[in-house]
Amino acid sequence: MSKSSLFNGFKTLVAKHYGSNTGKMLIHTGVIGWILSSAAQVAAIVINDKIPKEQKMYLIPQEIADAAVNIVSFYAITQTFSSVAKRLVTSGKLLPKSVKDWMSVKGLLGKIGKSTSDIYKAGLSASAKKRLDVFKEGIDVIGTTAGSILSCNIVTPIVRNEIAANRQKTSIAKMNSGTNVVSNVNNVKPKREFIARPTLQTFTNSSSLKI
Amino acid sequence: MTSLSVNSISSAARSVTGAITKAVPAVTVNSRRANKTIAWIGKKISSPQNRLILGVSALLSQPFIDLNNRKVDEDTRKISAARTVAKIIAGTLTGVAIRAGCIKAIDAFSKLPAQLAKNVKNPKLKTLFTPEAALTGALKDLTHYKKALGTIISLVVMTFTNFLIDAPLTKFLTNKFVDRIHEKDKAKAVKLQTNKEVSHE
Numbered sequence: 001m002s003k004s005s006l007f008n009g010f011k012t013l014v015a016k017h018y019g020s021n022t023g024k025m026l027i028h029t030g031v032i033g034w035i036l037s038s039a040a041q042v043a044a045i046v047i048n049d050k051i052p053k054e055q056k057m058y059l060i061p062q063e064i065a066d067a068a069v070n071i072v073s074f075y076a077i078t079q080t081f082s083s084v085a086k087r088l089v090t091s092g093k094l095l096p097k098s099v100k101d102w103m104s105v106k107g108l109l110g111k112i113g114k115s116t117s118d119i120y121k122a123g124l125s126a127s128a129k130k131r132l133d134v135f136k137e138g139i140d141v142i143g144t145t146a147g148s149i150l151s152c153n154i155v156t157p158i159v160r161n162e163i164a165a166n167r168q169k170t171s172i173a174k175m176n177s178g179t180n181v182v183s184n185v186n187n188v189k190p191k192r193e194f195i196a197r198p199t200l201q202t203f204t205n206s207s208s209l210k211i
Numbered sequence: 212m213t214s215l216s217v218n219s220i221s222s223a224a225r226s227v228t229g230a231i232t233k234a235v236p237a238v239t240v241n242s243r244r245a246n247k248t249i250a251w252i253g254k255k256i257s258s259p260q261n262r263l264i265l266g267v268s269a270l271l272s273q274p275f276i277d278l279n280n281r282k283v284d285e286d287t288r289k290i291s292a293a294r295t296v297a298k299i300i301a302g303t304l305t306g307v308a309i310r311a312g313c314i315k316a317i318d319a320f321s322k323l324p325a326q327l328a329k330n331v332k333n334p335k336l337k338t339l340f341t342p343e344a345a346l347t348g349a350l351k352d353l354t355h356y357k358k359a360l361g362t363i364i365s366l367v368v369m370t371f372t373n374f375l376i377d378a379p380l381t382k383f384l385t386n387k388f389v390d391r392i393h394e395k396d397k398a399k400a401v402k403l404q405t406n407k408e409v410s411h412e
Contacts (some may be wrong), residue, residue, distance in 0.1 A: 008343055011360070015350055018359030022253065026261055032366050039372045063300040073330040076220045092231050096249075115232040120322055131276035136248065138253030148391045152265055153272045157295075165282030 020133075023082045023140035030148060035121045038067030062167065066160060073156050076145035085143025089136040096135045102128045113208050213369025214392040226248050255360040273299065289392050295382030301377050314361030321345075322355050361388070 018025040043064050045056060088094040091105075092112025103109050103122070111122040124132065239248055256264075277292040321340040331337060340360060344350035371376075 011340065011342040012344065014363065015344050019342075019344075019350055020343050020352075020355045022257060022355055025355070025362060026258060029258060029359075029366060030361045032363075036366060036370050038374060040370065044378070045373070048395065058241070072220070076224065080219065080227050082226040084231045087228050087232045088235060093232060093235055093237045095237075095239055096246045097239055097243075098246070100239045104368075113237050115229055122270070134250045134253060135240075136253075138249035139252070140351050141256050141261075142249070143254050145264055148261065148265055153269045154276070157273050157276045161276065161280045161291075162282070165280065168283060177240045189275045 020137075021140070022137065023086070023126025023144040026081060026141070026144045026148070027075070027078050030078065031071060034067070034074055037065070038070065041067070066163070067116070069159055069163065072155055073159065074151045077155060078144055078152035081143045082140060083152070085139045086136065087115075089139050090119055091115055091117045093123070096131060096137065099124075099132050099135070105192050138172045148186075174182070237267040241272045247290060254354070256361040257314070259307045259314065259335070262303065264308070264312055266299055268297065269299045269303075290389060293388035294381070297388060298377075298383045300384060301380035305372055305376050305380070306369070309372060310362055310365045313365035313368060315360055317357050317361040317364060321353055323353065 018028075042060055045051060045059050045063060051059065091114065093115075095103075095112075100109075102125070103112065106123075108122050111117060112119050119132065120129070223352065240249065273295045274292040277295050278288050280288055280291070283291070317340050320337060322337045323345055324334075325340065327334050327337055338346070340357075341353070342350060342356060345353055345356075350356070
């Protein structure tokens with residue numbers, strides 16, 4: 001495949017999937033954003049010469065685990081919010097007055113309002129469909145944004161803090177018992193500085209930049 | 212994420228969606244103003260605005276979550292809250308600016324043939340990112356397409372700026388905030404000591 005047809009294929013793909021769906025785009029680019037930022041965090045550890053190899057073996061899986069929590073939480077919550085928002089509109093449970101009135105006049109209200117109903121199959125006119133599309137797009141963006149706020153700003157920080165605190169506790173316990181691989185490695189003098197504040201290191205490494 | 216976990220998340224989301232749709236009573240949005248606002252949100256809110264909303268709400272929630280994390284000591288709580296604030300400020304500033312910039316850039320090079328003046332320079336360049344569907348007339352509104360493509364391009368740009376801008380800016384701001392916290396703690400300790408001495412006298 002030539003470069004130009006590959007480029008055209010990419011443009012067509014973007015137009016097809018996101019040409020009329022902002023909510024879907026926000027979720028997918030959000031997930032890609034989390035993956036890239038997590039990859040950057042992992043890469044930052046990998047290329048950091050000041051961190052000994054043995055510590056990297058501990059820090060890299062830790063960073064990957066954090067990334068998994070962030071990504072799964074973002075996708076699951078935001079996707080659910082977006083789906084609920086869209087389904088409420090397509091089932092006819094959440095409608096603008098203009099569309100509801102039009103359906104009432106046409107005697108179509110009996111075809112909607114159940115969780116399995118599909119308003120788009122109820123026989124909407126072109127103008128009613130257009131009004132509904134505009135409304136659905138807005139509700140979808142509101143749902144997606146609410147889901148993102150809940151996942152990124154409430155659920156993820158709480159879960160992350162919980163995990164980081166447990167790790168910190170385990171690390172301190174292991175260090176005190178002298179069995180910690182990480183702390184044993186740091187018995188070498190030049191590496192002393194890194195374990196001088198093990199709690200902080202463990203804690204600060206557990207959060208990633210959101211791009 | 213593996214396809215298995217994506218599928219299980221999607222099927223869980225479907226089940227939750229079905230249950231909520233069933234439980235929620237029918238609602239009609241009667242207010243003209245509310246309907247206008249919903250339409251405006253769907254048309255105008257895209258990734259830069261979404262990132263800004265996330266950043267502002269993050270500032271209102273995340274530092275307090277960190278400060279109330281009773282599982283770590285007070286010093287760690289303060290430092291982590293300082294880092295969180297720094298990270299949010301740096302991430303939001305660069306995130307919003309780069310997304311908006313990339314969308315604007317894509318907009319300049321995604322013109323429809325009908326939008327081009329007859330003697331425009333470089334017409335090929337002006338339609339560089341225009342999809343074939345728009346050139347053939349099948350896709351008439353490019354607004355969402357341009358925002359989506361701009362956001363995708365911005366993600367590529369941010370892979371680099373994450374290292375070049377976000378990380379150093381986060382570090383700089385964190386150090387500033389931490390210094391401030393230490394200064395305040397020091398002043399508090401001095402004040403406490405002075406009070407003790409006064410009470411002894």
